[in-house]
Amino acid sequence: IQSNLSRAIFCKMLYQRFIEVGRVCYIRIGDHTGKICTVVDLVDQKHLLVDGPTSGVPRCVLRLNQVSLTDLKIDIPRGCKSKKVRSELTKEDINAKFLATSLSKKAEGKKSKALLGDFGRFKLRVSKTTLNRK
Amino acid sequence: VNSSTTKQWYQRRVAITAGMLPGGVPKLGRAAVYRRRALYKRKKNAKPSKVEAKPEFKTKKVHGEKNGGSRQVPVQKSPRFYPTEDVKRPLTNRRKVKPTKLRSSIKPGTVLILLAGAHRGKRVIFLKQLPSGLLLVTGPYKINGVPLRRVDQAYVIATSTVVEIPAIANDKLTDAMFKRKAKPTKNEREMFIENTSEEPKISAERIALQKEVDAVVVPAVKKVEMLPSYLRSKFTLTKGQFPHQLKF
Numbered sequence: 466i467q468s469n470l471s472r473a474i475f476c477k478m479l480y481q482r483f484i485e486v487g488r489v490c491y492i493r494i495g496d497h498t499g500k501i502c503t504v505v506d507l508v509d510q511k512h513l514l515v516d517g518p519t520s521g522v523p524r525c526v527l528r529l530n531q532v533s534l535t536d537l538k539i540d541i542p543r544g545c546k547s548k549k550v551r552s553e554l555t556k557e558d559i560n561a562k563f564l565a566t567s568l569s570k571k572a573e574g575k576k577s578k579a580l581l582g583d584f585g586r587f588k589l590r591v592s593k594t595t596l597n598r599k
Numbered sequence: 600v601n602s603s604t605t606k607q608w609y610q611r612r613v614a615i616t617a618g619m620l621p622g623g624v625p626k627l628g629r630a631a632v633y634r635r636r637a638l639y640k641r642k643k644n645a646k647p648s649k650v651e652a653k654p655e656f657k658t659k660k661v662h663g664e665k666n667g668g669s670r671q672v673p674v675q676k677s678p679r680f681y682p683t684e685d686v687k688r689p690l691t692n693r694r695k696v697k698p699t700k701l702r703s704s705i706k707p708g709t710v711l712i713l714l715a716g717a718h719r720g721k722r723v724i725f726l727k728q729l730p731s732g733l734l735l736v737t738g739p740y741k742i743n744g745v746p747l748r749r750v751d752q753a754y755v756i757a758t759s760t761v762v763e764i765p766a767i768a769n770d771k772l773t774d775a776m777f778k779r780k781a782k783p784t785k786n787e788r789e790m791f792i793e794n795t796s797e798e799p800k801i802s803a804e805r806i807a808l809q810k811e812v813d814a815v816v817v818p819a820v821k822k823v824e825m826l827p828s829y830l831r832s833k834f835t836l837t838k839g840q841f842p843h844q845l846k847f
Binding site: 579580581582583584587588591 | 710712722756758759760825826828829832834845846847
């Protein structure tokens with residue numbers, strides 16, 4: 466059975482990340498912003514049933530625009546239980562793999578930028594201007 | 600409850616809120632509370648009330664043979680005069696004036712952003728809160744031109760930057776120092792004569808005090824990298840920056 470990814474690479478498709486059962490997604494909007502979850506089932510064209518037992522996301526339905534797809538994917542049957550999702554996620558060590566992605570690093574960067582105080586923002590601005598002036 | 604300490608009050612509050620359901624509904628109904636308290640089982644220590652009845656009448660000696668020798672006179676005489684209209688009395692005011700509560704984010708040495716006044720947008724160092732409640736700040740003067748100044752807490756943003764300055768204990772740093780001096784009133788003749796000899800706008804005393812305070816603050820500011828230039832710059836909002844979303 467060809468996976469979506471291998472089919473995409475073979476056909477040289479534009480899209481490499483697909484919304485499919487097992488796809489690990491990064492939640493960008495909503496209650497669980499910043500956490501990762503796994504697609505367990507598709508509800509309709511705009512909604513996913515999602516679960517993140519290892520990242521503190523309860524099993525819930527999210528809208529597609531709340532979520533950002535990652536490269537990571539696990540092998541789970543459609544609609545499987547949280548226990549199964551958890552075991553697959555820990556087996557693949559998805560949490561560690563996600564931390565290595567650029568998306569995770571960018572999110573960390575955004576978080577630390579928001580935590581810069583007024584002085585921090587000043588120092589950032591000054592260092593940027595001096596850097597650009599060179 | 601009046602005699603309990605603040606800690607006991609808080610503990611009591613916690614206990615009360617623990618026995619509550621959401622919406623301010625107590626967990627136990629009246630009957631359940633009655634059963635639980637079981638006051639009917641407890642011994643009641645009946646203390647005799649020590650209220651001494653004040654005597655209404657007192658005996659007074661009366662002179663004269665035929666007047667009975669003594670008479671019962673009321674202790675409190677009824678007034679011999681009543682006003683025609685009710686006299687309105689103001690309500691009792693038991694308020695004690697305290698200086699404004701200082702925000703927990705403002706500590707001596709904190710960098711503050713002034714939001715109003717001549718120096719709006721400037722970043723200054725907070726020194727202490729004066730008894731009037733106003734905050735005493737300094738630029739320092741040499742760095743951004745803000746002198747020793749009183750500033751209202753409401754017109755200030757406290758940043759998270761705190762400069763380590765040694766405690767400034769100066770007797771002259773009080774509200775009286777900053778009060779505007781009343782101009783001497785001129786009599787009729789003098790009113791039309793222009794006062795040619797004007798006193799300097801800033802007293803020598805103030806300048807000396809400024810130098811004294813800044814001699815302590817400026818070295819502390821210079822110790823921190825980029826802090827002098829930070830204090831020299833003004834606070835502005837750029838595109839995409841919203842004050843309620845910024846962390847100061």
